[in-house]
Amino acid sequence: xxxxxxxxxxRDQFWVGFLRTMEIFGLSIxxxxxxxxxxxxxxxxxxxxxxxPLRVFIDGMRMLPFLILAYLLYxxxxxxxxxxxxxxxxxxxxxxxxxxxxxEIFRGSRITFPPGQVEAAKAHGFTKGKMFFRLILPxxxxxxxxxxxxxxxxxxxxxxxxxxxxVRELTAAANSLSGTYFIPTEAFIVVIGFYWAVSVVMxxxxxxxxxxxxxxxxxxx
Amino acid sequence: xxxANPSTxxxxxxxxxxxxAVAIRNLSKSFDDVEVLRDVNLEVKKGDVVTIxxxxxxxxxxxxxxxxxxxxxxxxxxxxAGERIGMTDEGRAMSVKALAxxxxxxxxVFQGFNLWPHLNVxxxxxEAPIHVLxxxxxEAETHARALLEKVGMSHKMDAYPNTxxxxxKQRVAIAxxxxxxxxxxxxxxxxxxxxxxxxxxxxxxxxxxxxxxxTMVIVTHEMAFSRAVSDQVVFLEKGLIIEKADPExxxxxxxxxxxxxxxxxxx
Ligand SMILES: Nc1ncnc2c1ncn2[C@@H]1O[C@H](COP(=O)(O)OP(=O)(O)OP(=O)(O)O)[C@@H](O)[C@H]1O
Ligand SMILES: [Mg+2]
Numbered sequence: 001x002x003x004x005x006x007x008x009x010x011r012d013q014f015w016v017g018f019l020r021t022m023e024i025f026g027l028s029i030x031x032x033x034x035x036x037x038x039x040x041x042x043x044x045x046x047x048x049x050x051x052x053p054l055r056v057f058i059d060g061m062r063m064l065p066f067l068i069l070a071y072l073l074y075x076x077x078x079x080x081x082x083x084x085x086x087x088x089x090x091x092x093x094x095x096x097x098x099x100x101x102x103x104e105i106f107r108g109s110r111i112t113f114p115p116g117q118v119e120a121a122k123a124h125g126f127t128k129g130k131m132f133f134r135l136i137l138p139x140x141x142x143x144x145x146x147x148x149x150x151x152x153x154x155x156x157x158x159x160x161x162x163x164x165x166x167v168r169e170l171t172a173a174a175n176s177l178s179g180t181y182f183i184p185t186e187a188f189i190v191v192i193g194f195y196w197a198v199s200v201v202m203x204x205x206x207x208x209x210x211x212x213x214x215x216x217x218x219x220x221x
Numbered sequence: 222x223x224x225a226n227p228s229t230x231x232x233x234x235x236x237x238x239x240x241x242a243v244a245i246r247n248l249s250k251s252f253d254d255v256e257v258l259r260d261v262n263l264e265v266k267k268g269d270v271v272t273i274x275x276x277x278x279x280x281x282x283x284x285x286x287x288x289x290x291x292x293x294x295x296x297x298x299x300x301x302a303g304e305r306i307g308m309t310d311e312g313r314a315m316s317v318k319a320l321a322x323x324x325x326x327x328x329x330v331f332q333g334f335n336l337w338p339h340l341n342v343x344x345x346x347x348e349a350p351i352h353v354l355x356x357x358x359x360e361a362e363t364h365a366r367a368l369l370e371k372v373g374m375s376h377k378m379d380a381y382p383n384t385x386x387x388x389x390k391q392r393v394a395i396a397x398x399x400x401x402x403x404x405x406x407x408x409x410x411x412x413x414x415x416x417x418x419x420x421x422x423x424x425x426x427x428x429x430x431x432x433x434x435x436t437m438v439i440v441t442h443e444m445a446f447s448r449a450v451s452d453q454v455v456f457l458e459k460g461l462i463i464e465k466a467d468p469e470x471x472x473x474x475x476x477x478x479x480x481x482x483x484x485x486x487x488x
Contacts, residue, residue, distance in 0.1 A: 116335040117335050117337060119291055119335065120329070120331060120335035120336075122324065123291065123329035123407075124325065124328075124348075124349035124397070125322065125324050125325030126349065126352070126353055128317070130352055134352055135337055138339050139337075139339050215381060216338055216381045217383025217384075218339075
């Protein structure tokens with residue numbers, strides 16, 4: 001049996017690992033997006049006492065290697081009496097880590113948001129919450145679309161680190177097959193194929209979304 | 222459905238009953254120790270058009286922005302249709318909600334248009350009526366269509382702001398402010414950011430509104446327009462109102478030397 005035939009016969013393992021990767025990725029990036037929006041909202045300025053702690057938190061996360069955060073959540077939290085299973089530790093680490101990156105992306109864009117639009121909103125009787133969700137956030141998301149696209153791809157790649165904390169995802173599947181049959185090259189070529197395919201699909205989707213924002217004059221397509 | 226008719230609220234045809242739309246009393250405002258407005262008093266009657274003139278830096282924008290509390294004055298009071306803005310009658314700062322509600326009684330048109338670019342023309346106009354006033358989508362859209370018709374922009378309902386000329390943007394911004402059915406419309410140099418050939422179309426819309434009896438306070442540098450449209454002309458100089466007169470008197474026989482000089486220079 002050739003190496004490729006071995007892998008083909010183990011295709012179920014890849015498939016299960018792939019589904020798990022997608023599950024973790026989908027959930028954690030969705031939560032990360034919500035965290036990013038929440039950070040932006042909290043930084044909107046009516047809570048000055050929160051600003052410094054939040055900025056420190058965001059910068060702290062961004063300067064931390066992702067792997068170490070995953071380690072801390074999985075191996076470190078139990079010593080504080082909190083025991084997460086590997087899957088939840090992985091999702092939590094990805095969500096918080098990339099949530100901070102997304103928050104920082106949003107913050108950068110918020111700085112250049114035209115103040116006149118906020119004044120127009122105030123003059124039309126908008127209060128902070130509605131103004132944020134209806135007028136500011138949609139534009140910030142359109143404006144930062146390319147950066148968000150990059151962040152999706154970083155997050156997808158970061159799921160591979162979770163093999164270290166024993167999550168049975170795609171890279172773990174390749175790892176175990178390559179160990180069992182000693183065919184590392186072929187096993188990893190297969191997973192690279194998976195990661196590429198997902199990345200390409202995301203790229204296309206993000207590009208398509210660019211038409212939506214380009215029509216509105218956000219010319220970052 | 223009376224609300225769908227653009228010419229109900231905000232429209233005060235022949236309403237010269239003497240009711241007060243805006244009352245400004247003893248208003249003072251500083252920016253870092255520099256007094257920008259000094260004891261300003263001004264009354265705008267319902268249905269009246271007041272234009273504010275003055276040289277650059279005299280405090281015209283600041284005065285206008287105090288009326289809807291985009292700037293907070295240190296002293297004095299402003300009432301919109303009898304209701305105080307910004308402060309409670311006991312002199313405490315108004316709650317955010319209450320302030321937003323009183324603000325909604327004013328409509329503001331900015332020099333730089335400030336349309337919301339992610340919304341098309343129709344939705345720019347319906348956004349605040351739906352999400353601030355709580356109107357139904359249907360009601361807001363019916364009203365918005367009528368207003369866009371009024372400002373000559375109904376053919377661009379589905380366009381996004383980035384595809385419009387400055388004059389078109391400003392006309393949409395006027396419709397957007399009118400959609401709140403405000404007690405008073407505030408204009409801060411509505412034509413100053415426009416190419417000269419686009420100024421006329423915007424001034425024509427504002428003239429129509431004055432003919433329909435809308436209450437308006439307009440900061441402008443367009444002397445002929447001011448003369449044609451005003452019931453009252455106010456001249457600001459270093460934060461003081463130094464002349465307040467009907468347009469005929471103001472432009473032909475001003476009482477201060479300063480205004481005479483200003484008019485000569487702007488002839
Ligand atoms: N946010 C601010 N902070 C500090 N100073 C300000 C601020 N806004 C206005 N000023 C100052 O207040 C004075 C009045 O400004 P204002 O914008 O009201 O003048 P204006 O009459 O509208 O002038 P223009 O015709 O140039 O628009 C100016 O000296 C200006 O520099
Ligand atoms: Mg000004």
